[in-house]
Amino acid sequence: MSLRRDRLWLAFLALGTLCSALFALDVAADAASALIGVACVLAWAYGPRLHAVHPRRPWRLMTAAAAFFLAGIILRALLLDQPSPVAQLGDACTVCGFGFFIAALVTFLNRWGMDRRALLDGLIVCIGAALASTMLFVLPAASIPGRPPVVTLLAGLYPLLDTVTVLLVANLAFTTAVRQPAFMLMGAMMVLLFCGDLGYAIIGRQGDVVGPRLMALPFLFAFTLGGTAALHPTAKALGRATPLPIQAWSLPRMLLIGPAVASPFLLTVTLGADTRIERWALGAGGAAIVALLLVRASDAVQSHAAAQRRFEHQATHDPLTGLPNRRMLSIMVERLLGEDRTARAANVWMFYLDLDGFKLVNDSWGHPAGDQLIVDVGARLRHALPAAATIARVGGDEFVVVQCCTEPEAMANAQRIMDCVERPLLVVTADGGTAEIVIGASMGIVQAPKRTGGRDGQADALMRDADTAMYRAKAAGRNRWTVFDASMRDAVRERVEIEVALRAAVAHEQLSIAYQPIVAMHTGRPAGAEALCRWQHPVRGWIGPNMFIAVAEDSNLISALGAWVLRESVQQLARWRAGGVVDDDFWMSVNVSPRQLGDPAFAERLGGTLRQAGVPAANLVLEITESVMVEGSDLTERVLAELRALGVRIAVDDFGTGFSALGYLRRHPVTGVKIDRSFVNGLGSSAEDEEIVRAVVAMSSALHLTVVAEGVETPAQRDVLIALGVPLAQGWLWGKAVDPATFAATWAVRVALSGAAPSD
Numbered sequence: 079m080s081l082r083r084d085r086l087w088l089a090f091l092a093l094g095t096l097c098s099a100l101f102a103l104d105v106a107a108d109a110a111s112a113l114i115g116v117a118c119v120l121a122w123a124y125g126p127r128l129h130a131v132h133p134r135r136p137w138r139l140m141t142a143a144a145a146f147f148l149a150g151i152i153l154r155a156l157l158l159d160q161p162s163p164v165a166q167l168g169d170a171c172t173v174c175g176f177g178f179f180i181a182a183l184v185t186f187l188n189r190w191g192m193d194r195r196a197l198l199d200g201l202i203v204c205i206g207a208a209l210a211s212t213m214l215f216v217l218p219a220a221s222i223p224g225r226p227p228v229v230t231l232l233a234g235l236y237p238l239l240d241t242v243t244v245l246l247v248a249n250l251a252f253t254t255a256v257r258q259p260a261f262m263l264m265g266a267m268m269v270l271l272f273c274g275d276l277g278y279a280i281i282g283r284q285g286d287v288v289g290p291r292l293m294a295l296p297f298l299f300a301f302t303l304g305g306t307a308a309l310h311p312t313a314k315a316l317g318r319a320t321p322l323p324i325q326a327w328s329l330p331r332m333l334l335i336g337p338a339v340a341s342p343f344l345l346t347v348t349l350g351a352d353t354r355i356e357r358w359a360l361g362a363g364g365a366a367i368v369a370l371l372l373v374r375a376s377d378a379v380q381s382h383a384a385a386q387r388r389f390e391h392q393a394t395h396d397p398l399t400g401l402p403n404r405r406m407l408s409i410m411v412e413r414l415l416g417e418d419r420t421a422r423a424a425n426v427w428m429f430y431l432d433l434d435g436f437k438l439v440n441d442s443w444g445h446p447a448g449d450q451l452i453v454d455v456g457a458r459l460r461h462a463l464p465a466a467a468t469i470a471r472v473g474g475d476e477f478v479v480v481q482c483c484t485e486p487e488a489m490a491n492a493q494r495i496m497d498c499v500e501r502p503l504l505v506v507t508a509d510g511g512t513a514e515i516v517i518g519a520s521m522g523i524v525q526a527p528k529r530t531g532g533r534d535g536q537a538d539a540l541m542r543d544a545d546t547a548m549y550r551a552k553a554a555g556r557n558r559w560t561v562f563d564a565s566m567r568d569a570v571r572e573r574v575e576i577e578v579a580l581r582a583a584v585a586h587e588q589l590s591i592a593y594q595p596i597v598a599m600h601t602g603r604p605a606g607a608e609a610l611c612r613w614q615h616p617v618r619g620w621i622g623p624n625m626f627i628a629v630a631e632d633s634n635l636i637s638a639l640g641a642w643v644l645r646e647s648v649q650q651l652a653r654w655r656a657g658g659v660v661d662d663d664f665w666m667s668v669n670v671s672p673r674q675l676g677d678p679a680f681a682e683r684l685g686g687t688l689r690q691a692g693v694p695a696a697n698l699v700l701e702i703t704e705s706v707m708v709e710g711s712d713l714t715e716r717v718l719a720e721l722r723a724l725g726v727r728i729a730v731d732d733f734g735t736g737f738s739a740l741g742y743l744r745r746h747p748v749t750g751v752k753i754d755r756s757f758v759n760g761l762g763s764s765a766e767d768e769e770i771v772r773a774v775v776a777m778s779s780a781l782h783l784t785v786v787a788e789g790v791e792t793p794a795q796r797d798v799l800i801a802l803g804v805p806l807a808q809g810w811l812w813g814k815a816v817d818p819a820t821f822a823a824t825w826a827v828r829v830a831l832s833g834a835a836p837s838d
Contacts, residue, residue, distance in 0.1 A: 086128070087309035090121060094302025101298055107291065108155075111298055115148035118301040125308030131316070137308065139182035144304065146175030151297070162226040169232050176239045183246040186316065195381075198374045199335055202367055204241055206338025209363035211237035213345050215280070217356065240275045243268060258315040263307035270300035339367055396471040398449055399456035404541075407470040411480055411537035415526055426526035427488040429479040429495060430544035434518040434556045436475035439505070443513055447505040451515070454503050462498040463491060478541065485525070492523055492559050500557075518557030522547025525561075546570050577633045579615060580626055584639050589613050591646050592815035595825050596667065596786060596808045599800050604825045606665040606699065608808060609647035610815045611639065636671045644668055645687055648698065650818055652691040659822045667699040669731065672706050676713055681720035688724075695725030699750070703731055707746050715746070722747040729786070733774065743781055751778055753804070755789025761798040768798065775803050 094117070097110040122141040126134055154168030215237045247268050274296035281293075307313060342364035349356075394406035402410065414426050433455065440448040452475065459469050459477060467481040481491060499519045507513050524544040526536070547562035554560065583589050589611055596606040613621045630636040651666040653659075674680055688695050700721065706714060707730070721728060729750040730743070743751075753774055760767030771787070778785045787799050790809030799807055813824065 087306050090117065090309050091302065091306045093117060094298070094305065098295060098298045098302060102292065102295055104291070111151065111294065114298055114301050115144070115151065118305040119144045119148060121305030121308045125305070126313060128309070129311055129314050131314045136182045136185040139178050139185060140304070143175045143178035143182060144301070146171045146178060150175060151294070163228045166228050166232060173235065173239070180242055180246060183243070187246065194377060195374070198370055198377065200246070202335050202370045202374070203338045205363055205366050205370070206341040208238065208241040209341050209359065210345060211241050212359050213349055213356065236275050236278065240272050243272065258312035260307045260310045260312040260316055263303045263310065264316070267300045267303040267307065270296045270303065274300065339371065342367065399453055399471050401456050402468065402470040404470065404472040407468070407472060407478055407480070408537040410468055411540060414480065414482060415536045424482050424484050426480065426482050428524050428526070428540050428544045429492060429521055430541065430548045431477050431495060431499070431519045431521040432548055432552065433475040433499070434520055436517065439515055439517070443505060443507040447507055447513070450505045451503060451517070455499060458498040459495065462494045467491070478544070488523065488525070492521065495519070495521065496559065520548055520552035520556050521559035522549070522551055523559055523561045543567060573629060576621065576626060577629050580629055580635060583613060584635055584642065587642065589639070590817070591643060591650070592817060593821045594808055594815035595812055595821070596806055597812050598805060599796060599807055600805070604660070604664065605806055606667055607821065608667040609643060611643050631671060631673070634673070636673050637677065640671055640674045644684065648687055648691045648693050651697065652693050654822065655693070659826045665697045665699050665727070667701055667729065669701045672703070672714065675702065675706060675717050676711065678713060678717065680717050681724055684721070684726065685724050696727065699727045699729050701729050701731040701752065704733065718747055729784070743783070748783065750784035750786065753785065753787045758787050758789045758795055758799070761795045768802070771799070771804065772802050
């Protein structure tokens with residue numbers, strides 16, 4: 079049914095072509111013309127309904143226009159021999175048809191939106207067409223003696239109606255960039271109507287009102303194309319416009335505007351101006367065209383200037399808040415730093431703040447709420463700070479404030495910034511409701527040196543230092559500010575150098591792995607070992623894992639580093655098992671980062687590594703942090719489930735230092751916990767630490783989790799752990815992490831069974 083409806087326009091086009099051919103061949107010409115006229119009225123009346131075209135009003139007006147045009151054709155033929163003004167009743171219907179047709183075109187234009195440039199260009203074309211029509215048809219027709227006044231009026235009215243139609247058609251063409259088939263068919267229909275009226279205007283110069291029968295053929299073709307446009311599926315595109323790109327003088331426009339501009343000169347040369355009316359018409363038309371050209375040129379210049387201003391503003395300002403962006407901020411700061419401040423107490427201070435908790439707002443309430451939050455914070459900063467302060471948005475949730483002030487004023491501004499950010503904010507949520515949220519900010523503050531020497535890049539350097547101080551504040555616990563000092567710059571430089579060296583070390587496998595035993599405390603025998611990454615830099619020497627692991631996390635090197643540690647430690651376990659160094663129950667414990675657990679293929683690759691090494695999955699324990707359970711995504715939870723399905727065991731490292739809740743342990747597929755060394759250190763001297771360990775053991779026992787205590791250094795700590803029921807432990811009491819050969823020599827099964835393994 080839908081296919082037949084979409085192809086109905088083809089049937090109408092075939093019918094119209096057939097009727098036009100019959101009319102041209104004088105075969106049932108009257109019936110053929112009547113049929114295509116009635117069919118066109120029906121097509122305009124019901125065609126838009128077939129394709130749910132909206133709005134319907136312009137099509138109703140066009141239906142009325144087609145009905146009046148058809149009535150005009152019929153009455154003109156029936157009343158041809160009647161005296162005036164009865165003979166002109168058909169023309170009256172045609173004029174009414176023009177009225178409805180022009181109203182329909184105006185409705186389309188109102189729907190699309192009138193463009194100023196399109197209107198000016200359309201007026202130029204209209205005046206040129208009106209001038210040519212007046213000189214070629216209206217004035218000659220009006221000068222014919224002996225005709226009834228109504229005939230003379232109609233002879234001059236038709237060209238003017240066509241001129242108005244030309245204006246509207248030009249505006250339609252200049253307003254939209256879409257040239258759908260329905261639009262093209264409508265345009266061709268209007269051209270045929272104009273050609274038909276032009277033919278009658280030409281014979282009207284000689285006083286004739288009736289021409290050869292074939293002069294009606296353009297109107298039949300126009301009916302055919304108009305009805306086809308109404309039935310075509312793209313008719314619904316006429317209800318909406320696609321604006322043209324800004325073009326001052328494009329080639330299509332020039333092809334239409336050029337002849338109109340030249341019309342006064344061409345008409346003067348070809349026809350002359352013998353009468354005062356002709357001279358006034360040519361003069362007024364030419365002056366009007368020149369005036370419109372001047373307005374059009376002025377409008378083009380103003381539009382270009384406005385576009386340039388918009389471009390410059392967009393290039394230097396944040397589109398969401400309207401505040402200066404990083405580029406504009408650099409220019410303004412460079413200007414401030416270039417001023418002589420040596421004799422003034424005030425100096426340039428920069429405040430770099432990053433909103434704490436902004437990502438949570440986006441994730442919980444949607445990005446529109448996040449955008450509203452950014453706008454509100456920008457407005458609050460502008461209201462809270464002095465007018466002389468410059469406020470810029472330099473990132474997603476990052477703002478920079480710059481002001482020339484004294485140190486006490488700078489500290490007061492810092493407190494104002496923190497206070498205005500921390501006040502509750504009301505945002506609209508994604509579901510249309512509202513939510514009150516409270517966020518904080520981490521802020522770095524830096525003071526520009528009094529003498530900058532006029533060097534370029536001072537603004538970027540100042541922003542870099544403020545950013546460094548901001549990250550120091552965030553690392554210190556967030557929701558605070560930190561004032562920059564030179565040691566921070568040295569720390570950043572050192573961190574960058576470590577990252578570069580670490581990349582080379584990972585790429586060339588220059589790191590090593592040391593293994594620390596995990597022992598069964600009742601027997602002192604090794605139950606497992608923890609693989610710990612070590613780095614001996616050729617120049618810097620020993621670099622602690624607390625330093626380079628953090629750098630690896632921040633620089634996205636942790637995935638490659640973690641994969642290498644896993645692969646090497648599994649292969650080492652395989653070698654120990656094959657050599658009889660460890661028994662079949664011995665396991666390898668390896669730390670994994672949250673970034674590794676966010677890899678959907680992690681479990682699959684690890685399974686391949688275990689199979690290739692011939693190590694059972696149960697002999698591998700992956701240690702995760704408590705933050706993985708608290709902040710992990712759905713993907714992380716799926717990866718953990720896949721690891722447990724594989725048979726790998728999962729332990730929570732540093733248990734007790736973060737969100738140690740029973741609910742997290744029950745909800746995630748963990749098999750054990752490692753009691754953090756901070757609680758082990760106090761055993762034997764701190765009753766509070768002893769109670770914490772006792773609670774962890776009780777909770778783990780209830781959940782059937784293994785418990786390992788880490789950081790055991792004294793026999794007293796060992797004895798308390800045994801008394802509390804902790805079965806496994808690791809620490810310096812049994813030895814530090816050592817290389818594989820030393821571990822094998824010290825902790826081989828045969829040595830442990832002989833009683834030679836160290837215990838105290």
